[in-house]
Amino acid sequence: MIYDDEIETLPREALEALQFKRLQQTLERVYALVPFYKEAFKKANILPEDIKSLKDLHKLPFTTKDDLRESYPYGMFSMPINKIVRIHASSGTTGKPTVVGYSKADIEEWAQLMARSFVACGVTDKDIIQNAYGYGLFTGGLGAHYGAEKLGAAVIPISGGNTKKQIMIMVDFKSTVLTATPSYAQLLADTIEEMGLLDKINLRVGVFGAEPWSENMRQKLEEKLRINAMDIYGLSEIMGPGVAIECEAKEGLHIWEDAFIPEIIDPQTLEPLEDGQEGELVITTIKKQAMPLIRYRTKDITRIIKEPCKCGRTHRRIQKILGRSDDMLIIRGVNVFPSQIESVLMEIEGLAPHYQLIVDRVNNLDTLEVQVEVDSKVFSDEIKRLQSLQNQIQKDIKDLLGITTKVTLVEPRTIQRSEGKAKRVIDKRKI
Amino acid sequence: MKRLNQISVFVENKPGRLLDVVEVLGNNNIDIKAISLADSSDFGIVRFICEDPKFAHEILTKNGFTASLTEVLAIAISDRPGSLAKVLKSFKESNINIEYMYGFSAKIKDYAVMIIKVSDLEETIKCCIANNIQILSQSDIKSIV
């Protein structure tokens, strides 16, 4: 099913013409109205009219999260505050949060893109959507909520947490769609299983995002909850959830190119990379009013898939996010994403996906410890079987990443559970 | 019913974890008849025998432990020098491999009770019958104080 047939299947040429028109409007807007951009363009010795085609995009300066922090709270807005109808902020683990403003039209556009995203991943107006993304400053809850209402589905605004109550409502209200972070979906799935209620739920689709998750985690969630687990991408600085979405083909996420221009750059040299090459995703918003961003560095590592998709949509796809460059660990010179370790663990029959990575430095050498919980499915009465499980995990990680790890088996529920984004890594080198 | 259900519990090698297990059992009036702790460098397995293993398993799981039921045999060996060797010899002749073994602290009459986990349960039961080695059932366990 396609929500907006005309725009979602627009021929590439027309889509790119539309992108360029909107890019020009956006550049003129930010140059005139946002002092930060006027300054940045001057520094780069460029004017909006110097951008003569989409190919010139790379001439524009980047915007980073630090830029947003420095203009805290309203410095990036291109509208006076009386035209702003909503303000979100992303949690700042270090320093000030980043603030995002929306005009009435921005909220409407967001709802449209989110509704489009829901339909692309198989949700319909007949569905009952249990929205377990957090409501509040985080964009997940309200973003999914407005999209669900726009679509005409029934939305249960339960927000994150309160797991037992979530499950009661899921059973009693016969929820058919769950929207949550994948790690919270995992916690819900485990708890439903423990309560013996797997046969009592009516879910058919899960729309999971806001953190990277592996293909193997998808399989586990799909098997346990008997759903289609779909990946949604978004980030608050750009808009929130609904920037890109998986279609039924599950071969990458369509990024809505009538509203965003994606690029991939080498995070070290900052040079643009060809479609298909892996690097950092950079997004330019071309429809936003209140806070357009030019070449925003997302820190998310992926690649662009330009080949046409089976579903008929013409918007290019990004591959499932491999990780964030922020989350990337450098262990003895090797780049390691937590999601890669996760995929190794998920390959092992019966292993619970609760893990934590402890990075440390001992005698000037980086060490990586992988802590994995032992539940009844992998537990054996024999020490040697458990040791061979440790050895297998160690070997599989070595085969994939070439690094030696210490694998520690820990008791169930000793690794902290998350109701939002999971904390997978403890880097003691930084403490 | 010659087979006995033993509870095995996964514990990390951290101070007080064995105590935690034993306390949970004590709080639920579960009397441990025999217990052993096997460990590797960073984790261990607590194995024990009690009257109602299903109940003990349920209690432990409810309290967040990873536990399983394993079928073992409890054999009575007369408390005289050379008795254990005789039993082990019979096992060897029947090609039975003992994976682990631990003893009851209490005695019944002139017998010492050993818990054994073997490679082949059926074969071991046959061997015991053929060699007059007494196997205790779950109900026999009750009477051991």
Ligand SMILES: [Zn+2]
């Ligand atoms: Zn598609």
